[in-house]
């Protein structure tokens with residue numbers, strides 16, 4: 400895949416960040432590795448989770464809101480954002 404930061408080079412380096420209890424990871428090229436580590440949570444999700452503005456069809460909460468607060472709006476959010484929240488749900492279930 401192409402590096403989501405520069406959109407030029409091949410993404411070969413794994414970046415792993417922890418925002419609260421939420422483990423997030425993505426792939427970037429070697430040159431963008433330090434940039435990926437200096438992103439704040441919002442910036443990180445903007446780069447690696449494209450559909451940040453996606454909203455839950457039941458409660459209207461956006462993925463952005465959930466990631467900012469780490470609180471889902473309703474149980475259906477887990478279904479709606481199953482892909483995006485999988486790392487979060489996995490980390491919650493392992494505790």
Ligand SMILES: [Zn+2]
Nearest residue numbers: 402405428431
């Ligand atoms: Zn890059």
Ligand SMILES: [Zn+2]
Nearest residue numbers: 455458473476
């Ligand atoms: Zn919801």
